[in-house]
Amino acid sequence: MDLSGYYFFIFMVCFIIFLFLVRFYGPKRKDFYVSEDTRIIPGRVKREVWRRDGGKCVKCGSRNRLEFDHIIPVSKGGSNTTRNIELLCEKCNREKSDNIG
Numbered sequence: 001m002d003l004s005g006y007y008f009f010i011f012m013v014c015f016i017i018f019l020f021l022v023r024f025y026g027p028k029r030k031d032f033y034v035s036e037d038t039r040i041i042p043g044r045v046k047r048e049v050w051r052r053d054g055g056k057c058v059k060c061g062s063r064n065r066l067e068f069d070h071i072i073p074v075s076k077g078g079s080n081t082t083r084n085i086e087l088l089c090e091k092c093n094r095e096k097s098d099n100i101g
């Protein structure tokens with residue numbers, strides 16, 4: 001009686017379940033990708049912010065030199081979510097940066 005194929009099957013099933021559990025209940029995804037530059041805003045988020053803010057600066061309404069700005073800087077724990085990103089023109093963005101120091 002050869003059970004090696006059977007044991008291999010059980011092993012593979014356990015392995016897949018293990019990967020599944022690690023994927024969903026293990027360390028958060030960002031811990032796996034520490035080297036990833038968190039300042040890069042995903043395209044999906046950019047499109048949503050652009051639509052929400054009407055494609056213009058939320059402070060002065062300018063449509064020139066628009067930039068995606070983190071309301072809470074990434075360095076201070078801010079995330080790449082639509083709630084933490086707003087559209088600012090270059091001028092307003094620089095003024096804000098100056099205020100923060």
Ligand SMILES: [Zn+2]
Pocket residue numbers: 057058059060061062088089090091092093
């Ligand atoms: Zn502006």
